[in-house]
Amino acid sequence: MALPESIHILQRIRRQYVRAKLWLYALQALAAILVAAAMLWRWQFGAPLLAVTAFAILSTAVLYFILRWRAVSEVTLQHVARHLNRQYPQLEDSTELLLQEPQNLLQKLQQQRVTATLQELHPEQQQAFTLRSSATYTFLGLALLLSVGILYLPAAALTTPEPESIQVEFPEAPVAAADTAAQIQSIDITITPPRYTGKQAYQAKTLNLRVEEGATVTWHIRTSKPAHLQLELNEQSPQAFKQEKEAYTFSRSFTEPGLYTLNLNGQKSAFYTLEIIPDEPPAIQISKPKEYTEIRLGEQQRVTLQASLTDDYGIREANMIATVAKGSGEAVKFREEKIKLNLSGNSRSYNIHQTLDLQQLGMSFGDELYFYLQAWDNHRGYTRSETYFVQIEDTTIVEADFDMTAGVNPVPEYFRSQRQIIIDTEKLLKEQKSISRAEFEERSNNIGVDQKLLRLRYGKFLGEEFESGIGPGGGIPKGAEEHEEETHFEGDGHNHPEFENQNSPEALLDPYLHKHDMEEAATLFEPAVKAKLKGALAQMWEAELRLRTHKPKEALPFEYKALRMLKDVQQSQRAYVAKTGFEAPPLKEPELRLTGELHKITPPSEQKSINQQQELPSTRAALNWLAKYKQTGKYKPADAQLLEKAGQELAEHALSNSGKNLQALQDVRQLITEIRAGKKLCTSCLMAAEQAWAELLPPAKQSPQPGQAVRSRLAEEYRKRVE
Structure with missing residues (x-):
């Protein structure tokens, strides 16, 4: 151990x-x-x-x-x-x-x-x-x-403050004992938003309310003694509260803004605002694609859609309406289809990232797609976006409108168009896995033969009348080598030494002659058009080379590029002629002006009397009364009625702009109370009321006044005639 x-x-x-x-x-x-x-x-x-x-x-x-x-x-x-x-x-x-x-x-x-x-x-x-x-x-x-x-911190620094009680102001409160007059002890205002908002009921903190459109407002008021309590909205007839035990209740839903007062035993309170928060419609913002999108040859026939949908209270439904237009002229057919959107996000904000496959919509070359987005919110809001266009480039017009065949025999039936060659190549690539190797090579070689025939067809427009001289770098006909060596150019390339006299008829006609023995001078095309056509032939040559070597996938880009260049040649050959029409000869104005007979023309004798009504008469009268009061400092008890009418005009203007001129209305109410009681008028209330009434009046129209500066004799003459 x-x-x-x-x-x-x-x-x-x-x-x-x-x-x-x-x-x-x-x-x-x-x-x-x-x-x-x-x-x-x-x-x-x-x-x-x-x-x-x-x-x-x-x-x-x-x-x-x-x-x-x-x-x-x-x-x-x-x-x-x-x-x-x-x-x-x-x-x-x-x-x-x-x-x-x-x-x-x-x-x-x-x-x-x-x-x-x-x-x-x-x-x-x-x-x-x-x-x-x-x-x-x-x-x-x-x-x-x-x-x-x-x-050492103050005790009330972090304590939860008790909610302040809502106080009501009565500017016209009579002089009475506090123990005999009925008073409002407490006011509870409950706002119940409509169902489409998804919000719960809440309590208002002030008498100035700002509620959702369609919300229900409930006033619950307690008084010290039984009283007659009313609510007056927008200067309309007052509506009485319902008495429930020891309290009074009034409930109503609102869709328009206004001003209201509380009447307690005939005493009007100050004005309070009732603002409405409108339900905004959904907002649709599309970032991709552009308003007009053209899918060129060789590009993927797909469109990426990126958009955002937002709403203040939530989106209920959203989709896309797509219309496909097929055909041309009077044979156009339309097919409308509703496409479901892939929405990601919350109910108030959605992001859309979706790819539209045009082939699945049954679209082909030359077809057009028109689409727009639409969304509904939880209420009555509806929004539709702008219409967006997507078009697949049509290549059949290139062959039909290619107007360079003047003087050439019609194309035989066995000739293939460049677009048909592209279709055959794409079809061969799709069927490559389902056919044998020998059949694949044979079909690829046949498409190469078609490409060769088409290349020879367009080569005739450039003077390539010999097959041996055609290739990626061009060629010279047999027997023309010596002529090529003997030909020299001097100066700017337009003067040929073979003509001794450059002003001779032969030298002048030389640029316009069709010379079959010289490739560069065999046609009358412009240099830019000739260069594009040569480029198209070069692309056909490259495509033919790969088709003959059984590589159709590598030949496809060259086929698309050749087709695009042919279409550019077609566009460059269009001619635009200005409209012609009848041109009238010029009028002999100095000889005929003011020479007509006017003795049979009499001025009209119709007379009309227009009674112009003055706008805001009570407001103008109140401003005149204020100007006199500033000079004399005296007023009459009957002036309260004048201010009452002017206050009503100010209240009507405040209804359309909730919250504006609210303090001025209270000041006008205090002035009316002081006039009826015979007291001294409040100076600040007079200034506030005058400013509000002055802003309410429309701006005065300008008229010419004597003594103003005159810029010209014509203006001076006009001023005299007006006066």
Whole structure:
């Protein structure tokens, strides 16, 4: 058995370690407890959220200490022995032998040796382990500072403020005792939005309301005594509240803005606004494709659609209406199809990324696609986007309108068009896996023969009347090499030395002659058209080469390019002639002007009387009254009626602009009350009312005034005639 002295040393080290660890964990828990206690001491239960947070911190700190204590209590002498083996190499990793019964003489000798080493090292008298206590002390210091800061914060800084009660102003309140007059004690306004908004009912904070279109507003008012309570909207007949026990209730849905007042026993309150939040229709924004898209030859017959749909309350349905137009002239056929959109996002904002396969829509060369997006929201909103056009380039027009065959025999039936060659090549590539190799090569070679015949057909327009001279780089007919060598050009390339006299008829007609022995002069095409046609023949040659070598996939790009260049040649050969028509001879204005007989022409004798009504008469009268009051400072009780009418005109204007001139209306109401009571009028109210009435009047029309600067005699004459 191990010596008791060695076991005693290990037990002492374990106790030291457990005490140190528990002390650090206690300090960490204490730091969190201090912060929670400071929060409870300062705000107590005035802030429910802070109280819950403080209790959560307390419970977390206690639970943390309990878990750490359990973990430390599980440390055994076996763990201490392993730690000493790592800390002291002199123990030769044999400290664990002290906890075991020796099985042989060798183990017993090793135990004695380890015991002697432990007595020399004395690990229980020095720090045999290290703890990260600096972080714990730092955390505790920060917690102390935070606790002190919380204790010195004002108590109401983080408390939840109580909702302010809604107060009603009565500018015309009579002078009466507070205990005899009925008063409004509390007002609760509940706004219930319509179903299409998806919102819950909520409470209004002020009497100035801003509600959704179609929302239901419910006023719940309590008074100190039974009273007669009414609501007056937009200067219309008042509507009475319903009495329910000790309260009064009025409910109504609104779709238009307005102004309202509360009437308590005949006393009108100040004006309050009722604004309407309109339901906006869905917004559709298409980023791809463009409004007009043309798919050229060789391009993929697909269109990428990228769009975004947004709405203020949510989109109920969205789709695409696509119309395919096939044919031309009077044989055009239309087919309409509804396509479902791939929507991604929430109900208020959708993103669309979709690919339209035109072949699946049954489109071919020359067909057109018209499409637009449409969306419905949860209410009555509907939006339709602009119409977008997608057209697949038609190549049949190239062959039909190619007007360079004047003087040439009609094309035999066995000739293939370039477009037909492309169709045959694409069909061969699709059927390549389903046919044998021999058949594939034979069909590819046959298409190459068709390409050759078509190339020879167009080569005649460039004077290539010999097949041996046709190729990617062009050629010279046989027997013309000597003529080529003897031909030289000087100057700008238009003067030929073979003509001694450049002004002779032969030299002048030389550029316009059709010379079959010279390829460059065999046609009358312009150089640009000739270059494009040569390029098309070169592309045909490359396509023929690959078709003959059984590589139709490599020949397809050259076939498309040849077809595109042929179409460019067709477009460049179009001629535009200006319209001609009858041109009338010029009038002899100086001889005939003002020479007619006017004695039989009499001026019209019809007379009309127009009664012009003055706009806003009460407002103009109120402004005149204000001007007189500023001079005299006197008023009559009957002036209150004048201000009442002017206030009604101001209220009508405020109905269309909710919230504007609201304060001015209250000032006018106060002026009317002071005039009826015989008090001194409020100066600021007079200024505010005058400004509001002045802004209400339309701008005055300008008229010529005497003494103004005149720029010309004509203007002076006009001013005199007007006056």
